[in-house]
Amino acid sequence: MSSFLTIAMPKGRIFEEAAEMLRKAGFRLPPEFDDSRKLIIEVEEENLRFILAKPMDVVTYVEHGVADLGIAGKDVMLEEERDVYELLDLKISACYLAVAGLPNTKISDIAPKIASKYPNVASSYFREQGEQVEIIKLNGSIELAPLIGLAERIVDIVSTGQTLKENGLVEYARIADVTSRLVANPVSYRIKEERITEIVDRLAEIIE
């Protein structure tokens, strides 16, 4: 019998694309998979268990080993810097991390404020640019910060640029491209090697 595997899935935006991808790779997932409110879904015929987590938390579950595999955005991985294997670029939910702000503005020389949901990414980006900045952590609606004067710049993910545009903001720099990745716990990667390799191969085949 092949060993039982736990996969951490991100709720929300990435979930549908990820579920579709698994189906395409030949995994038989039940129909209620998509609109279930359950946090744990077992798929016995595949010997799989899915846990549904906040996207930011997927890598945490995987690092601690309570999930063997996970599907996580590269943005989260850059922010959290967890000790997990990044096995595959699934090439879904593409977007990018960018610096944005009000048009035609310069950031002040002394301790400019940067608002972001990604304080680590923002901090290391500006440090690499040789800028000393103060980071303000926000949990959502980041675009609000420059509009209302909380911060001069924001660091956030941009997919179409529509939200920025509608709020009268412009992009100043592109930090990193983001897609979803298949990640693995370092111990599971060894102990459940065969099973994980099989899943990686099946997914790799359908990624264009």
Add this chain to the structure above:
Amino acid sequence: MTKPFMFEKPLGMRDTLPELYETKAAVRNKMSDEIKKWGYQFIETPALEYYETIGEASAILDQQLFKLLDQQGHTLVLRPDMTTPIARVAASKLLNQRIPLRLAYSANVYRAQQREGGRPAEFEQMGIECIGNKSTSADAEMIALMADVLKAAGLEKFKITIGHIGFVQELFLSILGNEERAAVLRKFLYEKNYVGYREHVKSLTLSSIDKQRLIEFISLRGGENTLTKALGLLEGEHGREQLSELQELAVQLKEFGVDQYVSLDLTLVSHMSYYTGTLFEVYAGGVGSPIGNGGRYDNLLDKFGWDASATGFGIRMDRLVEAIGEIQEADVPECILFSPERRKEALDFAKQKRAEGIMVTIQDINAVENVDAYTRTFSDVHLFVGNGGRVSNE
């Protein structure tokens, strides 16, 4: 910062309560017995060391060190690993008489936690170091002994993955030409970022054959055919010597009878930057991080003035106990409750019990508020109260 509550501890510090203490003690004894049977001698080193010596020679990141100042203003560190202090002791003339040296330790090490709880900042390691021994048979001995120690501890299922950092280095250098470019690629391996590794290789200006060699490198893991596959990636002499070392190691591990526990992974790169040759990690189901690791470090002793090769391993006791999964019941003592007028009688009885090897608690009944609740926590209760005879109740 707010003032801590009285029960709080610094981030990552843990208390060990009786059940866990007994479990750890039992496991520790079984392990140290096994290590001694292989002719290793245990030593202790101080918890505090100089930052300039141990702090800098150790492979632990600076921000993970606990630092403090002594009264002369020297910066001290709480030892972040045991290999470096042992290298310091071994390099001093004190122990230079019997080489190769075989030393063992069981000690707490300290690594500050950056993020959150869930991971200890102080943890016990048990391990060994074999110093002044550059033969492959020393590498094999490490792995065989580690397997024996884990079995002695009661762990049945585990997996040891072996790599060779020297091979990685030779292969990368021969393809990429210089250390800087090799270091970039090594960093991807260390960060376990295979996606980034593949993308980086694609972006390099290399012949498509060389790119293919680098891409195929990351699938060099598994059983014995891994070495054959690795050999196929080589051009010229670079890396051949390291592969034949691994070949030899595989033969010896069979002779030791531990080959069923091991597999190869040539992409294994440890966070311990002092490793120079074969290195290994050991994993057990149910624990999300390696329970131990080790390898060859031929340059560390040089930092303490003795050019000697060495190899060793360390096992994380907290993770091992978690992997074994059985918590030992703490032995419950018997209780003797006495009233002051019969104290002498009670004390004599306690002495007799202890001589028989039985654990007994003696307690003045007048100091106990709730006798029923108190006595319930003991395996047996003996009363020396009032004028009657001794009463025993289960």
